[in-house]
Amino acid sequence: MSTSDQQMNDTQRRSEPTAELVKDLSRDISTLVRQEIELAKAEMNEKGKKAGIGAGMLGGATALALAAVGGSMATIILILNAWMPDWLAALITTLVYGAVAGGLALRGRDEIKEMGAPVPERAKESVKEDVAWAKTRATSNDR
Secondary structure, three states: OOHHHHHHHHHHHHHOOHHHHHHHHHHHHHHHHHHHHHHHHHHHHHHHHHHHHHHHHHHHHHHHHHHHHHHHHHHHHHHHOOOOOHHHHHHHHHHHHHHHHHHHHHHHHHHHHHHOOOOOHHHHHHHHHHHHHHHHHHHHHHO
16 A cells, blocks of 8 residues: 555544444454464464374384383393392492483473473464554544
8 A cells, every 4th residue: 555545544534433444453352362363273283283283203212212221121130240249230220211211301391491481472473463553443533
């Protein structure tokens, strides 16, 4: 829209009754709210799909990792068994694996806390911009 078209549009808007302007503002805000809700839905849907795929892959990796841990545990116990009784080799191996698991659990908890809430950030920012726009429009031109 050119500057002269914008000026004509502003002049026409100033001559409209206040009730009409309020009606237009209400309609525009309703449209914006519906659009923001659709944006938030789309963003959360996209995040949900990615999270689902990632969770499936993590589940498969976990199953294979458990099999590998079991095999490595048996191997370590058999190696330690050459120098100590069976029960002591099994106890030492279990304690080492338990300590590693505890460390990983604490680190994972910290990572999850750092991530924060799964909020649709783009939609949130867009809503803030819309609110600022609506406030500016509602108070502009001394209507």
